[in-house]
Amino acid sequence: MPARDLPVPRGAVQPVAVRLSGVRRAFGSRPVLDGIDLEVRRGEFVSLLGPSGTGKTTLLRILAGLDAADGGRVEVASARSVVFQEPRLVPSRRVWQNVVLGHVQNRTTRRIAAAALEEVGLGRHADAWPKTLSGGEAQRVALARALAQEPRLLLLDEPFAALDALTRIRMHDLVAQLWRRHLPAIVLVTHDVDEAILMSDRVIVLSGGGIRFDTRVGLDRPRQRGDAGFTALRARLLAELGVVSPQAGGHA
Incomplete structure (x- = not known):
């Protein structure tokens, strides 16, 4: 149902x-x-x-x-x-783009992603590629993505x-x-x-x-x-x- x-x-x-x-x-x-x-x-x-x-x-x-x-x-x-x-990050998208995946990516969503990444301690990794992250960092990106949905x-x-x-x-x-x-x-x-x-x-x-x-x-x-x-x-x-x-x- x-x-x-x-x-x-x-x-x-x-x-x-x-x-x-x-x-x-x-x-x-x-x-x-x-x-x-x-x-x-x-x-x-x-x-x-x-x-x-x-x-x-x-x-x-x-x-x-x-x-x-x-x-x-x-x-x-x-x-x-x-x-x-598993973090389920898209390897061809930068970290901030993974945070707002499924949404139109513009200045507004970039700010939303930046705020969520700051909350999980990854503000400086916004432009990084997923392959450069440790397992714990990748999971924090997944958490930031969840938080961005409020x-x-x-x-x-x-x-x-x-x-x-x-x-x-x-x-x-x-x-x-x-x-x-x-x-x-x-x-x-x-x-x-x-x-x-x-x-x-x-x-x-x-x-x-x-x-x-x-x-x-x-x-x-x-x-x-x-x-x-x-x-x-x-x-x-x-x-x-x-x-x-x-x-x-x-x-x-």
């Missing part, structure tokens, strides 16, 4: 950016999503966890309008953008997975800063339990076509992996993911 934009509910602290009711999606005879009910408000940071094949990316693609649900009701903010695991809903499909550990930490910090500044709703797909706890207001575990577990992250920011509350939540999430030994680490 096509997604519909949302009205702002009366008396809401923040408008709803995502509202799903009974959403279903199957591939052949295999149901991947089977009756998903979900609400995400603007300014809320939600992470989706689950083993491979549990529908995390399928759900994200439905929210992005890149895939259609087979049934149920899908309502999302019309201003939305996506950052994928989204009310930002969808992140494992955007840090291919980065080295230090670059990943820097990207975590950057996304957190941009989130606080712009206050979009963010839905992050990740396999990393620690990443979900560090970044999110709320963590959802998908399993068997539905939402197995949905919890608020009641921890003060900045969060530390060694804190008792962090350790307890990690253990609970790993258990929900079917990991027998939480001591094995923070990935699932």
Whole structure:
């Protein structure tokens, strides 16, 4: 079913950016999503966890309008953008042109691109070619492209997975800063339990076509992996993911 934009509910602290009711999606005879009910408000940071094949990316693609649900009701903010695991930059376009890809490229869009690149710390790279960028820089360009859309809903499909550990930490910090500044709703797909706890207001575990577990992250920011509350939540999430030994680490 096509997604519909949302009205702002009366008396809401923040408008709803995502509202799903009974959403279903199957591939052949295999149901991947089977009756998903979900609400995400603007300014809320939600992470989706689950083993491979549990529908995390399928759900994200439905929210992005890149895939259609087979049934149920899908309502999302019309201003939305996506950052994928790969930056997906066009090598024949300069960095600033990649930021405003799909738009008429003129002085106005050049200024929009410049402002977005400044926000992600790449203002001096506007005229560079994508092949000259590091992996982390390329992903920041992809983030700048998403921000240039002024989204009310930002969808992140494992955007840090291919980065080295230090670059990943820097990207975590950057996304957190941009989130606080712009206050979009963010839905992050990740396999990393620690990443979900560090970044999110709320963590959802998908399993068997539905939402197995949905919890608020009641921890003060900045969060530390060694804190008792962090350790307890990690253990609970790993258990929900079917990991027998939480001591094995923070990935699932």
